[in-house]
Amino acid sequence: MKALRGLGIGWLVLVLIFLLGPTLVVLVDSINSATSFPSPFEQATLRWYRALGEHEEFLDAAINSVEIALASSAIATLCAFLGGFALSRRRVRFGHAISTAMLSPLFIPEIVIGLAILQVLGLVALPLSMLTLIVAHAVFVLPMALRLTLSGFSRFDFGLLDAARSLGANPARAMLAVTLPILRPSLIAGFTLSAVFSFVNLPLSMFLTTPRTATLPVVVFAYMESRIDPMIAALATLVVLIAAAATIGVDRFLRIRILD
Amino acid sequence: MARLRSGASVSAWLLAPASLLLIAGIAVPLCATIWLSLSPNVLVHFDGKGLGNFQYLFKSKYYYGVIIRSLRIAAEATVIALIVAYPVALTLRRMASRRASAVGLAMMLPVLSGPLVVVLGWMILLSDGGPLLAPLTPYIGRLRIVGSETGIIVGIVHFILPFTVISLASVLRLIPENLVEAARSLGATPLEIFRRVLLPLSLPGLLSAAIIGFSLAASSFIAPHYLGGPADVTLTALVAQFVLATFNGEMAAAVAVLLLVLMAAIIFLLSIAAARSVRT
Amino acid sequence: MAYLELDRITKRYGTATAVADLSLSVVEGEMLCLLGPSGCGKTTTLRAIAGFEHVDSGAIRLGGVDVTDIPPEKRDIGLVFQNYALFPHLSVEENVAFGLRMRKRPAAEIRATVAEALRLVQLDGVGGRLPRQLSGGQQQRVALARAIAIRPRLLLLDEPLSNLDAKLRDTMRDEIRRVQRETGLTAIFVTHDQSEALAMADRMAVMDHGRIVQVDTPARVYDNPAHPFIAGFIGQANLIEGRVVEASGGTALIEAGGLRIGGHCRAALSVGQSAMAVIKTDRSRLMRGAGVADETTVPVRVTMRTFLGPFVSFTCENATGVKLSALMPSADAQFEAGESVLLSWRVEDCLIIPGVA
Ligand SMILES: Nc1ncnc2c1ncn2[C@@H]1O[C@H](COP(=O)(O)OP(=O)(O)O)[C@@H](O)[C@H]1O
Ligand SMILES: [Mg+2]
Numbered sequence: 001m002k003a004l005r006g007l008g009i010g011w012l013v014l015v016l017i018f019l020l021g022p023t024l025v026v027l028v029d030s031i032n033s034a035t036s037f038p039s040p041f042e043q044a045t046l047r048w049y050r051a052l053g054e055h056e057e058f059l060d061a062a063i064n065s066v067e068i069a070l071a072s073s074a075i076a077t078l079c080a081f082l083g084g085f086a087l088s089r090r091r092v093r094f095g096h097a098i099s100t101a102m103l104s105p106l107f108i109p110e111i112v113i114g115l116a117i118l119q120v121l122g123l124v125a126l127p128l129s130m131l132t133l134i135v136a137h138a139v140f141v142l143p144m145a146l147r148l149t150l151s152g153f154s155r156f157d158f159g160l161l162d163a164a165r166s167l168g169a170n171p172a173r174a175m176l177a178v179t180l181p182i183l184r185p186s187l188i189a190g191f192t193l194s195a196v197f198s199f200v201n202l203p204l205s206m207f208l209t210t211p212r213t214a215t216l217p218v219v220v221f222a223y224m225e226s227r228i229d230p231m232i233a234a235l236a237t238l239v240v241l242i243a244a245a246a247t248i249g250v251d252r253f254l255r256i257r258i259l260d
Numbered sequence: 261m262a263r264l265r266s267g268a269s270v271s272a273w274l275l276a277p278a279s280l281l282l283i284a285g286i287a288v289p290l291c292a293t294i295w296l297s298l299s300p301n302v303l304v305h306f307d308g309k310g311l312g313n314f315q316y317l318f319k320s321k322y323y324y325g326v327i328i329r330s331l332r333i334a335a336e337a338t339v340i341a342l343i344v345a346y347p348v349a350l351t352l353r354r355m356a357s358r359r360a361s362a363v364g365l366a367m368m369l370p371v372l373s374g375p376l377v378v379v380l381g382w383m384i385l386l387s388d389g390g391p392l393l394a395p396l397t398p399y400i401g402r403l404r405i406v407g408s409e410t411g412i413i414v415g416i417v418h419f420i421l422p423f424t425v426i427s428l429a430s431v432l433r434l435i436p437e438n439l440v441e442a443a444r445s446l447g448a449t450p451l452e453i454f455r456r457v458l459l460p461l462s463l464p465g466l467l468s469a470a471i472i473g474f475s476l477a478a479s480s481f482i483a484p485h486y487l488g489g490p491a492d493v494t495l496t497a498l499v500a501q502f503v504l505a506t507f508n509g510e511m512a513a514a515v516a517v518l519l520l521v522l523m524a525a526i527i528f529l530l531s532i533a534a535a536r537s538v539r540t
Numbered sequence: 541m542a543y544l545e546l547d548r549i550t551k552r553y554g555t556a557t558a559v560a561d562l563s564l565s566v567v568e569g570e571m572l573c574l575l576g577p578s579g580c581g582k583t584t585t586l587r588a589i590a591g592f593e594h595v596d597s598g599a600i601r602l603g604g605v606d607v608t609d610i611p612p613e614k615r616d617i618g619l620v621f622q623n624y625a626l627f628p629h630l631s632v633e634e635n636v637a638f639g640l641r642m643r644k645r646p647a648a649e650i651r652a653t654v655a656e657a658l659r660l661v662q663l664d665g666v667g668g669r670l671p672r673q674l675s676g677g678q679q680q681r682v683a684l685a686r687a688i689a690i691r692p693r694l695l696l697l698d699e700p701l702s703n704l705d706a707k708l709r710d711t712m713r714d715e716i717r718r719v720q721r722e723t724g725l726t727a728i729f730v731t732h733d734q735s736e737a738l739a740m741a742d743r744m745a746v747m748d749h750g751r752i753v754q755v756d757t758p759a760r761v762y763d764n765p766a767h768p769f770i771a772g773f774i775g776q777a778n779l780i781e782g783r784v785v786e787a788s789g790g791t792a793l794i795e796a797g798g799l800r801i802g803g804h805c806r807a808a809l810s811v812g813q814s815a816m817a818v819i820k821t822d823r824s825r826l827m828r829g830a831g832v833a834d835e836t837t838v839p840v841r842v843t844m845r846t847f848l849g850p851f852v853s854f855t856c857e858n859a860t861g862v863k864l865s866a867l868m869p870s871a872d873a874q875f876e877a878g879e880s881v882l883l884s885w886r887v888e889d890c891l892i893i894p895g896v897a
Contacts, residue, residue, distance in 0.1 A: 004402055004450055005351075005354075007347075008347060008350060008457065009351060010347050010350035011347045011348060011351070012347075012351045012352075012363070015348050015365070015367075015421070016363075016366065017423065017426075018418065018421075019366075019369075019370055019418065019421060020366070020368050020369065020370065021381065021385060021604040022377065022378050022380070022381020022382050022384075022385060022418070023369065023370055023373060023377055023378075024381075025381050025384045025385055026377050026380050026381045026384070029380075029384060029514060075281065078277060079277045079278035079281050080278070082274040082275070082277055082278070083274060083275050083277070083278035083279075085274055086270075086271040086274035086275050086809045087275075089271070090271070092268075092271050092275070093268070095489065098275060098279075101282055102278055103284065104282075104286070105282075105286060106472075106475070107475045107479075107523065108286065108520065109478070109479035109480075109481065109496055109516075109519060109520075109523075110479065110481065111479075111481045111496050111499050111500060111516075112290075112293070112479075112499065112516045112519065112520060113285075113286065113289070115293060115499060115503060115512055115513070115516050116286070116289030116290045116293040116507065116516070117285070117289045117290060118503075119289065119292045119293050119296055119509060119513060120288055120289040120291075120292035120293075122292075122509070123292050123295075123296075135281070135285045136285060138281055138285065139281060139285030139286055142278065142282070143283065146278075157623070157625065159621055159623065159625045160625050160627060162497075162590075162592055162612070162619070162621070162625065163619065163626075163627070163686075164620060164638070165591075165592075165611070165612040165613045165615060166612055166613075166615075166618065166619040166637030166641075166687075167613075167638050167642055167686070167690060167691065168614075168616075168639050168642035168643055169613055169638075170611070170613050171270075173642065177638075177838075178627060180457075181629045182627075182628065188637055193372070196372045197372065199374070200372070200373065200374020200376065201374065202374070202375050202376075202482065203481040203482065204494075206500065206504075207503055207504075216390060217374065217375065217376060220376055220525065221375075221376070221612045222377075228380070228383070229480060231417065232376070232380060232791050233380060235376070236373075236376050236377040236380050236381075237371055239367075239374060239376060239377060240373045240377055243369055243372035243373040243374070244369060246316070246372065247365045247368065247369055247372060249367070251361065251362050251365050256361075257358070257361040258361050258364045258365060258368075259352065259356050259357065259360045259361045259364050259426065259429055259430050259433060
């Protein structure tokens with residue numbers, strides 16, 4: 001038994017190395033002073049980060065990406081909160097079908113969602129805009145927000161709402177004074193992870209951006225078609241830091257357990 | 261006097277924003293794509309609406325090859341991910357909730373970091389002169405991984421592994437430890453415990469992990485596009501080609517619909533198997 | 541004049557009827573216990589009074605005003621839930637203050653009322669803690685303080701003691717009774733535990749299958765169950781079904797399984813009708829030798845002897861297969877399983893009530 005457990009831990013470590021390896025080499029290359037990419041490590045430097053700060057095109061795109069991420073996650077989290085409340089509170093007719101529908105974007109390729117939105121806009125002759133991107137991203141992150149909300153609601157005692165009402169709160173106040181604060185960690189976690197997923201997504205935005213609304217991944221991958229340099233590694237490292245901050249925040253401060 | 265409002269109508273209102281989002285963001289757009297997929301175009305000519313585009317995709321040797329390759333790659337990646345994930349999930353099963361969740365989140369980090377980091381990382385690691393392959397060159401010769409089907413599979417496995425681990429582990433963690441203890445007290449060896457207790461009880465979880473893994477694998481666009489070679493086109497990459505290179509919306513739509521139908525069929529079969537595997 | 545009046549209320553869930561044409565009056569200031577087996581509709585009745593269930597028919601009047609269509613937050617009814625339903629994100633004080641905040645009372649008044657409510661339930665000093673930092677009994681007290689802090693017009697308690705262990709249950713039972721007396725609140729206490737109801741109630745209402753079968757003081761319900769269901773549900777009793785062979789004035793004689801059993805009766809009985817003899821097991825005793833005058837005596841064989849500490853319970857069976865029990869003080873209980881003895885009771889301890897159908 002003991003030996004088996006040791007093997008299990010060993011395997012887990014190997015898998016973690018496989019999963020995190022690419023991220024680690026990017027971190028290392030982002031502070032490598034060698035100018036050609038990739039190349040063996042020479043000297044530590046921060047010059048690629050400075051170069052990044054002067055690259056306006058990336059900066060503009062990053063602002064677009066942040067706007068889209070915040071707006072789409074806010075929409076998705078609100079939809080997930082209200083819908084999750086309705087689905088968890090009582091047996092809703094077609095409840096199973098509805099929650100399957102809400103999780104379905106998980107099973108539809110992002111590139112297909114992007115294509116479909118592009119084509120429907122083409123058919124009704126509407127131009128691409130920030131709103132298009134926000135809707136596409138909101139649909140895409142809805143399952144993430146919904147799953148965290150539903151797991152929050154699965155531990156929520158709906159009897160508390162009866163208690164609040166017996167004490168004089170109308171349904172809306174009961175929602176604000178009881179449901180919202182208790183669900184807050186799940187909602188913040190859903191919002192945060194959704195925002196990160198939206199921020200880094202490429203396939204969804206690929207068909208839907210215009211030069212004015214281009215997101216950071218779209219601009220970076222376009223740049224990479226012509227050249228790959230350490231500046232990209234610096235940018236990638238910043239993205240990793242954002243993702244890591246979100247992950248650690250969800251684990252440490254919100255105490256969201258993605259297992260159980 | 262305010263009558264008590266019926267619960268059903270309140271539920272309907274609460275579900276309205278999500279429904280609206282799904283209708284506007286998925287249902288209606290998909291209808292447009294299905295409509296276009298049935299329409300003639302510069303590549304395929306027919307009158308009115310019809311299945312001509314799909315017939316064309318299946319008849320062409322090249323496109324037929326793309327379909328088969330996509331399914332093969334997705335299936336291979338799913339199987340590999342499940343085999344790698346199962347022992348990890350078994351280890352996570354015995355960890356405290358905090359620990360296990362922290363490990364799960366760490367595994368999600370590359371997914372959350374997005375395609376840029378991953379593509380860059382694999383390009384560095386798997387390039388011919390990269391840190392992983394350079395020391396091996398004297399023994400195995402020059403190995404091309406980036407720009408090959410192997411590269412795609414490595415990329416996809418890397419992407420879907422966290423999802424399969426988490427979905428397997430969350431099912432395995434529901435199996436009470438005293439079932440294992442009972443089996444041990446009855447004289448079962450670790451192998452027998454696995455074969456007769458854990459595996460049968462986790463079968464529904466294994467199938468749902470397969471469903472998630474396969475749909476993410478078949479949906480994956482980044483790995484085929486950036487880690488595959490020009491000859492390794494998959495259905496998702498084909499959609500992108502039709503939109504960005506040949507500007508043929510109808511064919512892009514047909515490929516997208518075909519991909520959705522194939523995925524739905526395979527997910528449906530796996531779901532039936534999952535439903536059957538649940539003993540009540 | 542009834543303070544709370546349930547006027548023929550009915551509540552159905554699909555085809556199942558949870559509360560059937562139920563009427564009940566509660567007097568101001570009393571503690572009424574709603575007693576009945578699990579699933580008989582107690583919670584549904586309580587939730588209808590509180591306003592959480594809309595009744596299909598009938599009316600609910602509180603202080604002479606029809607409240608049937610008033611939403612729960614406007615009824616001013618305090619509720620103590622079975623699982624307490626304390627807000628986990630709020631401190632004890634904030635929990636108790638919740639109802640007052642909703643009523644937009646001034647801060648100073650809220651502080652004073654909360655302190656008073658916590659003092660009443662003997663919880664001063666833990667106001668800053670979160671519910672999960674309290675023991676079960678303390679949580680129960682917070683739930684009670686929260687409900688009475690709004691000075692409700694009616695206090696409803698749904699099996700509030702069922703989540704406590706046996707010893708704490710007795711303490712909290714007395715506490716709830718004390719608080720209700722001190723505040724003078726009208727209260728309905730729901731329970732499926734007859735000893736709880738007997739101990740707490742000014743009056744008790746016994747419920748079965750969505751109906752009320754008897755309302756009376758605990759002593760009278762105990763001594764004079766109006767219905768075979770109550771006879772079986774309240775106290776440990778020997779129930780012997782038979783047919784009336786003689787009935788006159790306040791006494792009757794029934795024949796059951798070859799036995800002739802006499803007793804007193806309250807309802808009018810007619811010869812030939814089905815009836816039931818009810819004899820509390822603690823009024824039954826075992827003896828050896830001959831019978832005694834004024835007692836009904838049945839020859840039986842002891843099938844099981846169960847030692848209960850101060851008492852011993854005997855399960856017996858007569859020749860025709862009628863099962864009878866006796867509960868005797870341990871000091872007088874020198875009988876063994878398998879022994880043939882006489883089981884007897886005084887005629888005035890036997891009550892004859894009409895049968896089920
Ligand atoms: N929301 C509901 N939906 C369907 N049936 C219900 C519901 N609530 C209660 N019932 C049924 O109504 C009956 C009475 O339930 P309840 O009032 O909870 O009983 P008690 O509190 O006396 O145990 C039970 O048979 C129960 O199954
Ligand atoms: Mg109940």
